Amino acid sequence: MTEFTLPIAFGIFTGTFSRLLMLRTDYRQYPTYLHGKIIHVALGFIASGLGAVFGPAIIQEEYTAITFLTVAASQFREVRNMERNTLTELDNYELVTRGKTYIEGIAIAFESRNYLVIFTSLVSTLAYLLFNIWIGIIVAIASMILSHYLMSGGKLKEIVDIEYVEPRFDGAGLYVDNIYIMNIGLPERQKEVLRYGMGFILKPKSFNARATIANLGQRQAILHDVSTALGVYRDSGTPALVPLAKRDLDDGRVGVFVLPQDRDIEKAIKVIGDVPTLENAIRMSTEKVGMKHES
């Protein structure tokens, strides 16, 4: 045992623990239970190991040892690739696809979580070494709270108002409010669609929100989440029964048409509201100089 053994063990523990805190399997059923989780906990363990030896390396004046952080960076970029590839492969077999934007968002989250783990174990080991274990614990808790804060993205209900509208047919055209969704020819199908379909209007609260929900990836994410949470009335070979989200070009509202198995309006509105705003879809049009809009 050297003077560094305990601080490093402490750092590895806090890092792995913070990874566990950030690892949540929810309605999205991702990462999969149990094997997918083990992969991420193991990678979190490696990340915290890398973070934990940073402090001792500095104190020993082994400055070249810092270069191993670059190894960490390429290692976790690989994690992102792995997640992206897996999810893209699986997406082909989803009844309602996640879409590339959603997948990329998940992949980025997995990569960045590992960096947050490195950060947590790094600062807690350093605090332990420079002060004592109690300061180390306080710093560890503080950085976990910070990680948690950094990891929780925005929700759709913060940027749009959601309203239920009964879908209707005008000739062969299916409409949600005044937004044209698609053309369904067969009267039989039309009946089915009206029986199972639900329509929602997402009204953007700001000009930025308007651009964000216009993003096709963001819209696909909404459809996927609703279909995951409430089920979907669809099978392979029934391409007419497809949830769709279309945009009103005049005012940027988005009409969402879904075919849930559980036709509970309250629940559906809650699910749509809880859809994450994908960071790749977020637009900040008003940040552009001279582009301040009132909306």
Place this chain on the structure above:
Amino acid sequence: MNLEKYILAVITTNKDKVAAGTGVFYCDSKQEMESVTANLEAILDGIAHGLSDELYVIVKH
């Protein structure tokens, strides 16, 4: 090969409306047209769109 946005079949009760170029199915009544369309929709894995009362197309999306 993956087809995108392609008309797979046309089903109609009015022969004057459609020339050749794709699979065309002439039907005698609206009822027959609807049943043929429903079958073709399932077989071809496309969506049946109604262009008018006497003309349906099946499109691969």
